[in-house]
Amino acid sequence: MINAKIIGACGYGGVGMTELLLRHPEARIAALVDIENIGSPLADLYPHLAGFTDLCIVDAESAAAEPADVVFMATPDGVGMRLAPAELERGAKVIDYSGDFRFNTPEAYADYASRIGRDTRHAAPDLLPHSTYGLPELHRASLTPATAVVGNPGCFAVSCLLGLAPAVRDGLVETEGLVCDCKTGVSGAGKKPGPAFHYPARYDQMNAYKLGGHQHVCEIERELGLLAGAELRVTFTAQVVPVCRGILSTLYGRLARPASPGEVLALYRAFYENEPFVRVFPDDAAVGTAHVRGSNTCALVISVDTRTRTLRVVSCIDNLVKGQAGSALQNMNLLFGLPETAGLDQPGAYP
Amino acid sequence: MINAKIIGACGYGGVGMTELLLRHPEARIAALVDIENIGSPLADLYPHLAGFTDLCIVDAESAAAEPADVVFMATPDGVGMRLAPAELERGAKVIDYSGDFRFNTPEAYADYASRIGRDTRHAAPDLLPHSTYGLPELHRASLTPATAVVGNPGCFAVSCLLGLAPAVRDGLVETEGLVCDCKTGVSGAGKKPGPAFHYPARYDQMNAYKLGGHQHVCEIERELGLLAGAELRVTFTAQVVPVCRGILSTLYGRLARPASPGEVLALYRAFYENEPFVRVFPDDAAVGTAHVRGSNTCALVISVDTRTRTLRVVSCIDNLVKGQAGSALQNMNLLFGLPETAGLDQPGAYP
């Protein structure tokens, strides 16, 4: 049995991990850690867990004594890098939800940090070369029992990278002019109330935000650049729509060579042939975010606008599963040599 | 391994059962039966199942050959009673979603049928005395491996009965003047489109319907009458609110004797002490339908209005789980001597 500690247990990311671990056949929750609600049962904060877990929130210090095989850092930027060294020393693997370990070099991290207005110095720079970007579909070879630190990818990044990777790696699309038009449900903003997420203000409301630059762009460009073998830039738009869960990213790239819809579909199907969580659909499939809600699935609808020679991929994920806790669990499975789908082999509830 | 056949596989009730069986440790789906979409993979109709099941829809005749230990009739009134005898003869147990087997006598059935405008003659009257009303919290003793036919309860009935049973059995409330004010999500109406369930017509819309009489009243009155030891009538209001899943029933009864909120809470807690799926909360708990969505849980918030000497219970279920497929699976577990929570021991995803 793998003992898992969740730090940041009271946020949506922590709760999502709790839900998944409760049904995992080979893992158990060793400790739920947070900086508030210490001593409260998590089920008091999240009554849907009543009857499923009696675990109470503990503070980081108390939890330090608890032996853990893996620590999920469901925490914002800057926390994981401070806590990871001690956890690693205690023998745990670390899977971090934030940007702290998504970049392999201090320079790449500094670039990211400066874009989002944070201190560009990483608190644990020695760990960076040993961390892996936790998108198994692109980095499975580096997600093994030998891996100790994983930077879990950003939710938008998951949807964009899975949608564009086959085309970019193949050279099917030009690396200039890529557009990622992304729509997210409100849960992506976390559990903290604010005017922009107040129910009446959000009801019937769609809008773009952070038009000046979103923190996930950096990792999208880095990963696509690796696939393309060249630096590239994307135009990225984050938009919020009034649903709870779900990201639908519509991705555009100019075809670098003529390609029929059938050829492109075949290319995508081949790329994801053995992937347990990616489904590829033709352009007449009525597939959307409701079909991935609650599961670790990414659904891709592949279309080619032959009139404008444009590839268009619609990529759907549940931002809290494949976009967060699900990916983290998938990474845990790989780091412990378990079947990749353990605890994740379920569809969501529909409708 | 229990082989399960689902008849009416393409409706929401059939899909809900498919989702649950896919994660059940001791059961497998032997056949998905419907009268349309024959030959299509269920996942073509419900893309959220893509990658989780390859099963195709078959017609009833082809499926007859398939040996099944249990048949779920996820079908409307009148179908189960016609198909059940043959299934029983083949050795299967039958769990029927409709009103066909919720009543033990031809007379009780006729009363129900006349209220909803159907032929009052039952097609398989001999089976009625052997059928059990499938609410384990009230009839567990009759839900055993010796049971062959179960009438799965109506969704509104589940929420009302679990909410009122302790008070009625105890004599805490008068049997006259009971009020069930019920609000349901739209999925309760099934998957067939119609003007009343058209997205724009339903958006921002709350309304009452069937004020002249709802089909679930009959079983509520029958079951409560059994508990009270006397015939009784309830005033029942069905209302639809613009969510997908969830029933919130607010239940009112005049106190037959003075009782403090604490005493009443204790009464409910005692009644449900060993129930795996019922959670009892005090009146200041902020618990609602979102906390039972996707799980087989019934959450009860117990309140006493001492000013008006009124018991008020707020009962929350997921209409498609505890109100339908989840109850059916719970019944299956009992009929096969399995742990009652098998396949049902998970919270839903929140938020």
Next chain:
Amino acid sequence: MINAKIIGACGYGGVGMTELLLRHPEARIAALVDIENIGSPLADLYPHLAGFTDLCIVDAESAAAEPADVVFMATPDGVGMRLAPAELERGAKVIDYSGDFRFNTPEAYADYASRIGRDTRHAAPDLLPHSTYGLPELHRASLTPATAVVGNPGCFAVSCLLGLAPAVRDGLVETEGLVCDCKTGVSGAGKKPGPAFHYPARYDQMNAYKLGGHQHVCEIERELGLLAGAELRVTFTAQVVPVCRGILSTLYGRLARPASPGEVLALYRAFYENEPFVRVFPDDAAVGTAHVRGSNTCALVISVDTRTRTLRVVSCIDNLVKGQAGSALQNMNLLFGLPETAGLDQPGAYP
């Protein structure tokens, strides 16, 4: 032209009044007053007003100089009673949204205040005997140019009182055992963010709240008592459903005498025959909150459960219009001798 001042202009109640005054043929906004956002155009806070008004928020002191014929106090309990005397002295009429002027005597106010945990002493007790409860359908005779102070009714109270008044005044229902089961959209909670109104926490969520007692019960009982000629008590349940606007109140009362559905419908139609904003429907009408959204209409669906001898009325309003700003404007019209429907003679937009 009537000059209107809105105090509390930045809340939903103030904005609703602004929207209505912008289309009123005989009134104009003289000042928008609030305690924050001083100097900002209201349209910066509420971009839907851009191009429709350039008015900026001012503080109360600056606004004092501004001559006003009417002051709308779109403020919480305790504010109006402190500001009203000075406004009246300057010659303005006062229409207050809170509970400050809903009760005619210091004793009645004290009863209300104690129930909601406020100081029981009224800050302007001399005004109470001159204030009118602003529900024109019940108090039109006292809402005239001679009236200076109006206590605008609570949103739940409007829906319950309009739904029960005909039956209670007529003696059709017993005064004991009245039940008000009320469901409101989230906008009723105002514009201040909080965990209970956070979009993801509210999505798909229905729940009851304040089961221990809601502040609107007091005025419902007082007004119904006046109609009945006897004190009475109601069992009141507030529930919130995930829509933005709308209250649907289902109201139950035991019939005091046998009455057919047709007779009861006729009674209601007669009672509201000349009312411009109340519509009476029979029990098979598919009418709900979407049909009153954005208008000052109250829609009543009248039903009798003859099996249980229970009257059941479904009452629908837009909580921000007939439940708040619309009623306030209706009151203003009456206080200035204008046609009661001025500025209110429009349906909302559907769907």
Next chain:
Amino acid sequence: MINAKIIGACGYGGVGMTELLLRHPEARIAALVDIENIGSPLADLYPHLAGFTDLCIVDAESAAAEPADVVFMATPDGVGMRLAPAELERGAKVIDYSGDFRFNTPEAYADYASRIGRDTRHAAPDLLPHSTYGLPELHRASLTPATAVVGNPGCFAVSCLLGLAPAVRDGLVETEGLVCDCKTGVSGAGKKPGPAFHYPARYDQMNAYKLGGHQHVCEIERELGLLAGAELRVTFTAQVVPVCRGILSTLYGRLARPASPGEVLALYRAFYENEPFVRVFPDDAAVGTAHVRGSNTCALVISVDTRTRTLRVVSCIDNLVKGQAGSALQNMNLLFGLPETAGLDQPGAYP
């Protein structure tokens, strides 16, 4: 008083026009025409109109006798072109909601018709040269009392054209590589129920549709081509999100020359300086569809991604107002020499 006839009165487009005409100071509804519900009050079908209009649906023949100054054809493709000649002969002006009169030549119409799979022969080709594309912001000079036939623009087209026109006319963006990523509320699909618009199937669901080609692309390309002085093509994606009303179109174009965000904002502000219904916002404005709901406003958020040299405009309208009935009324005002904002000078209700 202008007498207006609405053909197709029972659809959302007809109802939207009814709502607007009821508050128009210079127009009245002369007849509500449809092919079903003949004899029924419109308020029976749309109870929100109860008390606001008593008008009943009539058939086309009866309505022919009714003198009308303007006929709104709220009808699908192919109807207006058959009915228009007779209406024009009777002296009415015709404003058609469909694609029938959006193109000035039989050839342009044939191109459109072939794209959407209709008969390429127009039923009234002689009228085409006299018809005007009813987007006043681009064609005001041709929308005068001398104009008899207007092709009201498609809802997506309105949002895309208003968003791109300033940049395309100015040559700010390259004419190749334009991308229109459009999200619409469900009301855009009309009032006819279907599986894709069934409430439970649509809840929490976002998806793209008609990836093979949408009927509005044709008019977008034609109009932008006129502005650019050259043929051009756009990549257009229609997506549906679970709200009732609203279109949010995110529009991308590569800058043809370096331009700062401030310059581009100034360009847009100058272009729309005197437009009563277009509001231009900078890229940090939190403006979305909720802010245009219920009004004839188009809100544009202007952004430049300097890293990728891409112009990005977020364009918001209410699909049923500026995207349909509101534009039609705006056109009527121009055709009758009325103030352009008559009947349209109101904000919607927020929230």
